[in-house]
Amino acid sequence: MDTFYALLHGLTIAAQPLNLVYALIGVLLGTAVGVLPGIGPALTVALLLPITFKLDPAGSLIMFAGIYYGGMYGGSTTSILINTPGESASMVTALEGNKMAKAGRGGPALATAAIGSFVAGTLATLGIVFLAPWLVSVAVNFGPEDYFALMCVAFITVSATFGDSPVRGLISLFIGLALGLMGIDKLTGQARLTFGVPDLLDGVEVTTLAVGLFAIGEALYVASRRHLGEEKLEPVRGSLWMTKTDWKRSFWPWIRGTLFGFPIGALPAGGAEIPTFLSYSTERKLTKHPEEFGHGAIEGVAGPEAANNASAAGTLVPLLTLGLPTSATAAMMLAGFQQYGLNPGPLLFAERPDLVWGLIASLFIANTMLLVLNLPLVGLWVRLLAIPQPWLYAGILVFATMGTVAAKPSVVELTMLVIFGVMGFLMRRFDYPVAPVVVGLILGPVAESQLRRALQISLGDPMVLLQSPMSATLLGVALLALLAPFILRGMSRFKASED
Amino acid sequence: MTTPDIATERKPDKAALAIAAVLLLLALAIFWDTHTLELAPTYGLGPKAMPYVIACGLAALAVANAVMAWRGAFPPRESLDHRAIILILGGFAALIALIALGGGFIIATAVLFTATSAAFGRRAIHIDFGIGLVLGVAIFLLFDKLLTLALPAGPLERLL
Amino acid sequence: MPLSLSRRLCRALFVPAIAALSAAALPAQAQGTMELKIIAPAAPGGGWDQTARSLQQAMIAEKLVKSAQVINVNGAGGTVGLAQFVNGAKGDGNQLLVNGFVMVGAILLNKSPVSLKQATPIARITEETQIMVVPANSPIKTAKDLAEAVKKDVAKVTFAGGSAGGVDHIMAALFVGAAGADASKVNYVAFSGGGESLAAILGGKVTAGISGVSEYEGQIKAGKLRAIGVTSEKRLPGVDVPTFKEQGVDLVLTNWRSVFAPPGLTDAQKKGLSDLIAATVKTKTWKEILKQKGWDDAYLAPDQFAAFLDKEQARVAAVMKTVGLVK
Structure with missing residues (x-):
């Protein structure tokens, strides 16, 4: 019960009028910067950290939480409205979300993203409060072999994004895997596929690839087909708000998304992308409307968005309980703590309970603030789509480029962005799915380095993959997921037609 | 198939x-x-x-x-508007060149904006260039001045 | 280690001298006009970025500059930023680059076309002592125990730390060599971030872990990790961990951070920047930041730093060759 009182106390601090103002400013700033593709929450926090210097610890942490969640949410808004994922974790949101927006259902898509983020953020914050100590002991025992097995599970989910030709889907995936090879090999420090260009040593940035393939590729494709008759965008068709069916179809995806996002986010090398993939493919399997997937299914927005937000809260588990910054954003948060002479670590909860609970409480507040702020804005956001097409696409391209220009203004990076744009155009024209490329780029390098770490520690013995119970279980799940469709297909020849 | x-x-x-x-x-x-x-x-x-x-x-x-x-197992393809593609890619080439040669963010943005809107059928190049400039200035002021994000600077940026 | 001794000497002799000099020679308003750009050749959040932002914070708070802007140019262990700095900022007396020990290795590893020789060394500013830890339930209690284990079967002793060729990797190789085993056989597992490697140590996946002292301090205090040695010459104040040296393992190493100016500066420009740094590191704000972050003041003036740099470069190159990171 102590926990509960501590949280309540934190909430009373966070709910003071001045602190609410800080939360509001934080959320606004975070959203403003977060909408830029290529500028994720980490950079947002880094940029805005100096602003928080001037406040007292409580106010600063509250603004911080607002920036963090605002930055996360901004990325989804652009994903849905203009098919430009603001960060890699909102790539999946673009798949269905943008299709919804184009069908005049941008309102419900944004709403389910906002409410889903709120639900997931709230549940996950409760998870921090009650499960953190237990979860962290599991997370710490997750070894390289277990990560590799988790990646295998994630790889199976790619097929959900393949469209109607497995060969073309696999080609996309392998292009992504090949791009993932580019750069310095993490374990030996050697350059692979860089052809002597130093800018390539860090490999391909996920947002550069995603923005090129999604936003620029799409703009080129639409422009090239304009003479065949203009595609008319209607910002709102039907209800601007979520209907009763929308609520019903969103509820369980939110919950399942949270269940994927929170624990995986708490893993030191879990990340936010994998739970969104898992959530997307799960929703696609479970939905009662399989025909809508690929054309704007609300489940495909609700689940991944919840997973994305829950994993952000999940990263706070190792940060607060162990002082482990497991993501760039968490590292920035650590810097934020250090401003006040705090060293997050196993003793933080014991030494400075007021600040820890203040932060957790301000996460609640920021989450609520985001919801209150964004729902009324949904109507305004979708009107953006009413901008005449030439200006809309011109604006999208300026916007898409600006993130890259700001994050890494090098000729090589910008050229890559354009090359990926052309690639995205060609892939659309020849009907290759684009999402698997991004999935391959994200999963490939992680799978490779974790497998190699596992084998390095076991001195080359592959049995290590089966000796860990976690890894063995996950590999079993992967195998089952891989074989199940074939078995099912054998039983019934039914196959849903897809995009 | x-x-x-x-x-x-x-x-x-x-x-x-x-x-x-x-x-x-x-x-x-x-x-x-x-x-x-x-x-x-x-x-x-x-x-x-x-x-x-x-x-x-x-x-x-x-x-x-x-x-x-x-x-022949690929879906049918429609004819292409080559002009639109060339305009957009030309806009990008100009943007990269401007940024590499120190033309600055604002002009580069305006050029890309104009080229894209022309690709989508707009003819009013002067107006669109103006809109692009305004957009570039607004973004520059917001992110460079207010949030101290370093955007590539050219002659225009130094005036601001 | 003679290196460390000379550093100590330098500090003892020159820091007060510089302090006296700059205090006399520089009226405060002369510096307050500079519009400085600090290049952090790393992504936001990392050590160099934090150093750059801390410098920025101290300079602005103490009104040593008119403005200071941090620019992140990340890539390839900082060598992308270095290349851009060396080529693009030539002759610009208003720019500084933050870097450190890790860049020395990264330049070799990435076969970087530019070297530190092409930039102008301004100062070493901070250093962080390295620490080696084992899980609390490990049978290994001291550095000696670990050295024994290494001698018995070097392959079975796994070390976790940061990126390949970084300070942690070099330290693992130096330890194995100092323990009397074949340093080229060191089983070093590179992890992407401090968090990931710490998790591997806490979970008992590896034998030992390597990092900066401050990163593991909380874990050690909480009894989750056991520290078996620090790489400083003498015990650190407030950290009750024996040095490797006193345990008979000859391993002294620090992860230092420094600032460089662009090439092709006039003497006056160079002096302006080195005076600015000398003044910054003496401010209260800076000392406050050092305390918060757990960094040690390790100021070395330009000439001493240049000499120090030469020795470190030679040492790193030798280790990297042994370990097989460069051919």
Whole structure:
């Protein structure tokens, strides 16, 4: 019960009028910067950290939480409205979300993203409060072999994004895997596929690839087909708000998304992308409307968005309980703590309970603030789509480029962005799915380095993959997921037609 | 697989064959590059294993793609508006050149904006360039001045 | 280690001298006009970025500059930023680059076309002592125990730390060599971030872990990790961990951070920047930041820093060759 009182106390601090103002400013700033593709929450926090210097610890942490969640949410808004994922974790949101927006259902898509983020953020914050100590002991025992097995599970989910030709889907995936090879090999420090260009040593940035393939590729494709008759965008068709069916179809995806996002986010090398993939493919399997997937299914927005937000809260588990910054954003948060002479670590909860609970409480507040702020804005956001097409696409391209220009203004990076744009155009024209490329780029390098770490520690013995119970279980799940469709297909020849 | 339109059915599909060739080239590039790696770790799997697996996969998929192209198993394609594509890509080329040569963010943005809106059928180039400039200035002021994000500066930026 | 001794000497002799000099020679308003750009050749959040932002914070708070802007140019262990700095900022007396020990290795590892020789060394500013830890339930209690284990079977002793060729990797190799085993056989597992490697140590996946002292301080205090040695010459104040040296393992190493100016500066420009740094590191704000972050003041003036740099470069190159990171 102590926990509960501590949280309540934190909430009373966070709910003071001045602190609410800080939360509001934080959320606004975070959203403003977060909408830029290529500028994720980490950079947002880094940029805005100096602003928080001037406040007292409580106010600063509250603004911080607002920036963090605002930055996360901004990325989804652009994903849905203009098919430009603001960060890699909102790539999946673009798949269905943008299709919804184009069908005049941008309102419900944004709403389910906002409410889903709120639900997931709230549940996950409760998870921090009650499960953190237990979860962290599991997370710490997750070894390289277990990560590799988790990646295998994630790889199976790619097929959900393949469209109607497995060969073309696999080609996309392998292009992504090949791009993932580019750069310095993490374990030996050697350059692979860089052809002597130093800018390539860090490999391909996920947002550069995603923005090129999604936003620029799409703009080129639409422009090239304009003479065949203009595609008319209607910002709102039907209800601007979520209907009763929308609520019903969103509820369980939110919950399942949270269940994927929170624990995986708490893993030191879990990340936010994998739970969104898992959530997307799960929703696609479970939905009662399989025909809508690929054309704007609300489940495909609700689940991944919840997973994305829950994993952000999940990263706070190792940060607060162990002082482990497991993501760039968490590292920035650590810097934020250090401003006040705090060293997050196993003793933080014991030494400075007021600040820890203040932060957790301000996460609640920021989450609520985001919801209150964004729902009324949904109507305004979708009107953006009413901008005449030439200006809309011109604006999208300026916007898409600006993130890259700001994050890494090098000729090589910008050229890559354009090359990926052309690639995205060609892939659309020849009907290759684009999402698997991004999935391959994200999963490939992680799978490779974790497998190699596992084998390095076991001195080359592959049995290590089966000796860990976690890894063995996950590999079993992967195998089952891989074989199940074939078995099912054998039983019934039914196959849903897809995009 | 849906049967393609009779009118657009091409057997073999030359463009798709070209894609297969590009994939094969990519596989060869990976083979060649991996071949040149000098160092191997003392323990476990080296940095060459994964590239070889991916290269083999790509080569196999290139063959599969070629077979599909030969059978004409790609969906039909409509005619292209080349002018629009050239305009957009030209806009990007100008943007990259301007940023590389110190023309600054604002002008580069305005050029890309104008080129894209022209690609989508707008003729009022002066007006669009003006809109692009305003957009560039607004973004620059917000992110560079207010949030101290370093955007590439040119003559215009130094005036602000 | 003679290196460390000379550093100590330098500090003892020159820091007060510089302090006296700059205090006399520089009226405060002369510096307050500079519009400085600090290049952090790393992504936000990392050590160099934090150093750059801390410098920025101290300079602005103490009104040593008119403005200071941090620019992140990340890539390839900082060598992308270095290349851009060396080529693009030539002759610009208003720019500084933050870097450190890790860049020395990264330049070799990435076969970087530019070297530190092409930039102008301004100062070493901070250093952080390295620490080696084992899980609390490990049978290994001291550095000696670990050295024994290494001698018995070097392959079975796994070290976790940061990126390949970084300070942690070099330290693992130096330890194995100092323990009397074959340093080229060191089983070093590179992890992407501090968090990931710490998790591997806490979970008992590896034998020992390597990092900066401050990163593991909380874990050690909480009894989750056991520290078996620090790489400083003498015990650190407030950290009750024996040095490697006193345990008979000859391993002294620090992860230092420094600032460089662009090439092609006039003497006056160079002096302006080195005076600015000398003044900054003496401010209260800076000392406050050092305390917060757990960094040690390790100021070395330009000439001493240049000499120090030469020795470190030679040492790193030798280790990297032994370990097989460069051919």
